[in-house]
Amino acid sequence: MAFMPSMALAALLYAARALVSGFGSPTRSTVNVRGIDKEDYGTASSVQGLASRLAQTSSGLSGYMLEYSMPLPLFAGGILQLFGGIAYGKLLRYRDIGGAS
Numbered sequence: 001m002a003f004m005p006s007m008a009l010a011a012l013l014y015a016a017r018a019l020v021s022g023f024g025s026p027t028r029s030t031v032n033v034r035g036i037d038k039e040d041y042g043t044a045s046s047v048q049g050l051a052s053r054l055a056q057t058s059s060g061l062s063g064y065m066l067e068y069s070m071p072l073p074l075f076a077g078g079i080l081q082l083f084g085g086i087a088y089g090k091l092l093r094y095r096d097i098g099g100a101s
Helices: 007-033 038-056 058-068 072-092
Strands: none
Touching (some): 038 058, 058 072
16 A cells, blocks of 8 residues: 555555455355354354454554565465464364265
8 A cells, every 4th residue: 555656546445455355254254153053153253253353454564564674564474374274274174064974
């Protein structure tokens, strides 16, 4: 956003980013709460919502990181993606998803 030539273009791209981010939320929620008991569904969906809201704060944090080094936000994002993939792999490795035998 810092390199946008006009405020209107920056606002338009930021709104588009928020819209696209919102499309993925139901899919992530479905994957994350699948297999949760009915009494734990509220807690699971709240934790998923918290994760989505934290991800939306990344633009402000990236701005601060850019002050120290230009590629720092990219490295930090890559590391978080790596840990997220490892966590999903470990947590879902032995789950029976879809009733497959």
